[in-house]
Amino acid sequence: MTIILTAILILLSLAVVFGVILGFAAVRFKVEGDPIVDQIDGLLPQTQCGQCGYPGCRPYAEAISNGDAINKCPPGGQSTIEALADLLDREVVPLDAEHGEEKPKMVAYIREDECIGCTKCIQACPVDAILGAAKQMHTVIVSECTGCDLCVEPCPVDCIDMIPVPVTPSNWKWPAPVSDPNLIWTDRGRGHLLQEGSE
Amino acid sequence: MTRIYSFHGGIHPPENKRQSLGAPIRQAPLPARLILPLQQHIGKAATPLVEVGDQVLKGQKIAEPTGHVSAAIHAPSSGIISYIGLQPVPHASGLESPCIVIETDGQEQWCELHPIENYRDLDKKELLKHIRDAGITGLGGAGFPTDIKLNLSKDHIVNTLIINAAECEPYITADDALMRERPNDILTGVEIIAHLLQPSKILIGIEDNKPNAIKALRDAIRERNLPIELVVVPTRYPSGGEKQLIQLLTSIEVPSGSIPADVGIVCQNVGTAAAIYRAVIHGEPLISRIVTLTGFALGHRQNYEALIGTPFSVLLEAADVDRSKMFRLVMGGPMMGISIEDDRIPLIKTTNCIIAATQEEMPPAPPAQPCIRCGMCEQVCPATLLPQQLYWFAKGREFEKARHHNLFDCIECGACAYVCPSNIPLVQHYRFAKSEIRNEEAEQLKAAQARERFEARQARLVREELEKEQRRKERAEAAAREQARKKAEADSVSSDTPDPEAELKKLKSAASIARTKLKKASEALKNAEEKGLDGTEKLKETVAQLEEKAAAAENAWQQATGAEQ
Numbered sequence A: 001m002t003i004i005l006t007a008i009l010i011l012l013s014l015a016v017v018f019g020v021i022l023g024f025a026a027v028r029f030k031v032e033g034d035p036i037v038d039q040i041d042g043l044l045p046q047t048q049c050g051q052c053g054y055p056g057c058r059p060y061a062e063a064i065s066n067g068d069a070i071n072k073c074p075p076g077g078q079s080t081i082e083a084l085a086d087l088l089d090r091e092v093v094p095l096d097a098e099h100g101e102e103k104p105k106m107v108a109y110i111r112e113d114e115c116i117g118c119t120k121c122i123q124a125c126p127v128d129a130i131l132g133a134a135k136q137m138h139t140v141i142v143s144e145c146t147g148c149d150l151c152v153e154p155c156p157v158d159c160i161d162m163i164p165v166p167v168t169p170s171n172w173k174w175p176a177p178v179s180d181p182n183l184i185w186t187d188r189g190r191g192h193l194l195q196e197g198s199e
Numbered sequence B: 001m002t003r004i005y006s007f008h009g010g011i012h013p014p015e016n017k018r019q020s021l022g023a024p025i026r027q028a029p030l031p032a033r034l035i036l037p038l039q040q041h042i043g044k045a046a047t048p049l050v051e052v053g054d055q056v057l058k059g060q061k062i063a064e065p066t067g068h069v070s071a072a073i074h075a076p077s078s079g080i081i082s083y084i085g086l087q088p089v090p091h092a093s094g095l096e097s098p099c100i101v102i103e104t105d106g107q108e109q110w111c112e113l114h115p116i117e118n119y120r121d122l123d124k125k126e127l128l129k130h131i132r133d134a135g136i137t138g139l140g141g142a143g144f145p146t147d148i149k150l151n152l153s154k155d156h157i158v159n160t161l162i163i164n165a166a167e168c169e170p171y172i173t174a175d176d177a178l179m180r181e182r183p184n185d186i187l188t189g190v191e192i193i194a195h196l197l198q199p200s201k202i203l204i205g206i207e208d209n210k211p212n213a214i215k216a217l218r219d220a221i222r223e224r225n226l227p228i229e230l231v232v233v234p235t236r237y238p239s240g241g242e243k244q245l246i247q248l249l250t251s252i253e254v255p256s257g258s259i260p261a262d263v264g265i266v267c268q269n270v271g272t273a274a275a276i277y278r279a280v281i282h283g284e285p286l287i288s289r290i291v292t293l294t295g296f297a298l299g300h301r302q303n304y305e306a307l308i309g310t311p312f313s314v315l316l317e318a319a320d321v322d323r324s325k326m327f328r329l330v331m332g333g334p335m336m337g338i339s340i341e342d343d344r345i346p347l348i349k350t351t352n353c354i355i356a357a358t359q360e361e362m363p364p365a366p367p368a369q370p371c372i373r374c375g376m377c378e379q380v381c382p383a384t385l386l387p388q389q390l391y392w393f394a395k396g397r398e399f400e401k402a403r404h405h406n407l408f409d410c411i412e413c414g415a416c417a418y419v420c421p422s423n424i425p426l427v428q429h430y431r432f433a434k435s436e437i438r439n440e441e442a443e444q445l446k447a448a449q450a451r452e453r454f455e456a457r458q459a460r461l462v463r464e465e466l467e468k469e470q471r472r473k474e475r476a477e478a479a480a481r482e483q484a485r486k487k488a489e490a491d492s493v494s495s496d497t498p499d500p501e502a503e504l505k506k507l508k509s510a511a512s513i514a515r516t517k518l519k520k521a522s523e524a525l526k527n528a529e530e531k532g533l534d535g536t537e538k539l540k541e542t543v544a545q546l547e548e549k550a551a552a553a554e555n556a557w558q559q560a561t562g563a564e565q
């Protein structure tokens, strides 16, 4: 009888101790923020264009975590949809054409001699990528522009163009290999005719 | 005698070095135009110091480093700056990039040079600055700014300085020629490097297929009695890879993701050592280099000392090119170089070899066949990777997996592609995968930046809104205060003029008081008359007076009420 009692007592005290530890850990190591929204937001392209119908990527991330469809972001395109599907364990669906289509990356360009300095574009830009003061010519900080298109509409003199991001040696990408006869990498045969001494 | 270790894998491609070693180093002609890309090194592109129309002297600095990891650029000859802008550059993309173009005047007029008399007496910082000002970058490989490699922070203790003289890639003989002809330049350069780094051991690693260079260096070392050990390693490609040479000479494996300095080793190429010698002892910046011109489309296959910025076409002409026979133009060696289309591109600091190959020499690559999983690529990979796996991942666009299989440890040596019986252009796949991953990273960085800016803007908008609200409140408060003040003023004025209501009350009570008094007085008079007391006369008078007063009060009140209504 005493054995059973001690056993129960020991188990009880253990339960209490672990309960305290767990409760403490729950408070002490509480995860801040809403990690799933952060994760979704991390996959969205941050163009902040609002094509998804929300005022920016984070609001859309919140909407997705609340069950909205994952195919409403045209700048992210199919790869973003795939990544989201993977993260959320949902089905991969094609991009919802209602919100626009996937386009190559663009950057805004202001024809500066035509700019009247109305500051309308500055107010529209979601990432503060336009520099300029009232009645002075405005310029786009190319490295900060997300290509969201939002500054084009408000310009009263239509001096903003969206141009494709120029390719330079520093952002150029090696193409996927095709059977290009000019690849020097498949070195088979190269130089074999010229064994040492065959000169 | 240092023991020689070995690295995993490696191959023995035909060397094809003999063709270009028949004649000594020849001076390349001075071209009419020198084209100097602002980006010839790893890091940020240099910033021009000159403008179109400026007259420059040979050796004059025309562009300065931008930020820390960058290198200066000097005018390789005297002349006039004719253009600053986009020009085709030696890059796999074949794209254009910003360049400074000098129209040479043929005078070869030097600017004032600042040789260092006794570098050992100079402060190390000054010496490093001198090397930085000379625009020296690694001449053997990727072109990393040399001063940064030599300026190790205090937490890196350098045990071993390794001078890379392996030159393992077929066809290339630029370092070999340099060692044969100018061993003392190299050794003095090594001494300067050793002075900066204070290593406990200095090794020169050289492949055994360069007997003349070995002899020249050995004699020079003996003559000058230097504490430098010449280590002859067997010829096996790619023994000249930095990590491979380190493994050969020290058996130390540089861990994935680390640099040699992390394990106490610094590697420098022989060409770089010679450039340091020139910069320090003669004060000459890096304006020329030795380049191997070879391939059977050329009449004179040999090494040339050419000015940086000399167009390939000029060099090819100097080497007596037969364009009808030239099937392919390669910059660098046959294993790690790139095919180029446009021969207007200039020689840059890292160009060690140009091959003008005939069709027999470098026939088109046969079409790739499916991988048969033979595993030969794994056996030769000097980085002990799994090339076959990497190939599958790259092809299937599974870049994350490729990265986990250490894709970025691949030195793109091409050994795997060389042995692949299916002729798969493996390195192309790796380059593709690497640039996709880098691009992805860059995009993520940009997205993070955009997110930050977006949030900052959101916060700013909220703040502005709050401020506006605050201002509105303040304005409202101020208005309220103003009103209150006005009202208070108005009150103090009105207290002078009688309040009609209060006045009315006063009159009313005055009238009723007068009436009560009159009542009491008339009662007292009545009593006195009934009892026949004396003094009734006086009482009568008072009552008459009170009657009058009450009537007056009654009257005033009546009037006031009347006026009120």
Ligand code: SF4
Residues within 6 Å of the ligand: A044, A045, A046, A047, A048, A049, A050, A051, A052, A053, A054, A055, A056, A057, A058, A060, A072, A073, A074, A075, A076
């Ligand atoms: S469409 Fe995409 S990029 Fe544009 S705001 Fe919505 S989530 Fe962001």
Ligand code: SF4
Residues within 6 Å of the ligand: A107, A108, A124, A125, A126, A127, A128, A129, A130, A140, A144, A145, A146, A147, A148, A149, A150, A151, A152
């Ligand atoms: S500059 Fe125009 S296109 Fe670029 S981020 Fe701003 S609003 Fe969008």
Ligand code: SF4
Residues within 6 Å of the ligand: B370, B371, B372, B373, B374, B375, B376, B377, B378, B387, B388, B391, B416, B419, B420, B421, B422, B423, B424, B426
């Ligand atoms: S050598 Fe070529 S065929 Fe063989 S396993 Fe490697 S990739 Fe496949």
Ligand code: SF4
Residues within 6 Å of the ligand: B377, B380, B381, B382, B383, B384, B385, B386, B387, B409, B410, B411, B412, B413, B414, B415, B416, B417, B426, B427
């Ligand atoms: S190219 Fe890369 S994978 Fe192929 S053998 Fe060289 S290091 Fe290994």
